[in-house]
Amino acid sequence: MDTDAQLSERDRSPAPDEAPGDGMPDQGAEQGSRSARFPRWVRRVRVRRVWRWLTGGGPLRRLGLLLIVCLVFLLLVSSYVVQPFQIPSGSMQQTFRVGDRVLANKLAYRFGDEPRRGDVIVFDGTGSFVQDTPSENLVTALIRKGASAVGLMRPAETDYIKRVVGVGGDRVRCCDRRGRLEVNGRPVLEEYLYPGDEPSRVPFDIVVPEGKLWVMGDHRSDSRDSRDHLGEPGGGTVPLDRVIGRADWIGWPLGRMTSLKRPDAFADVPDPGGPGGGTGHPGGPHG
Known part of the structure; x- marks a missing residue:
């Protein structure tokens, strides 16, 4: 566990000989610290654990995941190919x-x-x-x-x-x-x-x-x-x-x-406007 990130309110309070705010991170620094902690949390995720979850749980879970993967693949193929x-x-x-x-x-x-x-x-x-x-x-x-x-x-x-x-x-x-x-x-x-x-x-x-x-x-x-x-x-x-x-x-x-x-x-139809291409105007729809 990252103990530096678990400071209590008492630990964060200023010392008696410090002015309020001395040694304390400002709001921007605190937000930066929070954003800096996110990648640490991401790095804690182990690929091994994810793989264990995906492959564990018995045949029903594996079958369900296989069906989901197949459905996503079919949707992609039918949407673009x-x-x-x-x-x-x-x-x-x-x-x-x-x-x-x-x-x-x-x-x-x-x-x-x-x-x-x-x-x-x-x-x-x-x-x-x-x-x-x-x-x-x-x-x-x-x-x-x-x-x-x-x-x-x-x-x-x-x-x-x-x-x-x-x-x-x-x-x-x-x-x-x-x-x-x-x-x-x-x-x-x-x-x-x-x-x-x-x-x-x-x-x-x-x-x-x-x-x-x-x-x-x-x-x-x-x-x-x-x-x-x-x-x-x-x-x-x-x-x-x-x-x-x-x-x-x-x-x-x-x-x-x-x-x-x-x-x-x-195959023998000429391009519009070409020789024999019927350049005349139509008489409009009939019937």
Whole structure:
């Protein structure tokens, strides 16, 4: 024990031949002494004792600590690298089925790359597909995030998964005389569509604003996507900063595990404003 730090009031009182305050530390010195004592206390902590506490207490404590470490690791991975999402509806059939666990690559667009036509993305629809929602309390948010990190919970009501059909500057129109989707004046053969579906039963003609995306589900007759929000603020487009990640893999069930590739449907689409790029202004949404 540090006896110098355990002086009683009697020991601290001035001697009879001393003036009050002589030999006594001032308030600043006392505070400095207190702060100086803290590192001593820290140094008393032995790594051996900490390790004994962590490894002691029987198998239940060790199992609990292991679960906590695994959960923290999963939370870090799902926050910055890969996040699983459960498919809640049939809006992306045949690409995804209801109940599939999709892994969204959060690094896909983190280093300067942006979503391209044909990418399947997971995004937060707040402000574009849904109105602003009240924030969750801390406990609910932690539970939901922990369950989502291991794919045990459906995505939040504001999370969507759709295919990028148009990027900033693109003119997207449907449909041409043969019933095909057009991007920048070039018809797109969408082989990924749900069998028997038309590109769109609702005609539209829109120029995608810069920094936004036009997204649609593969099961067009069963998808609420950009088409359903044409008359709302933002015109149904999704801001780039709302993109959570790119759906690169199906992780569950085991029989459907696979990686996803960008289709060739948009390979011949010219850049906006280029030759054949459809520089004319749209006639506005129809229907």
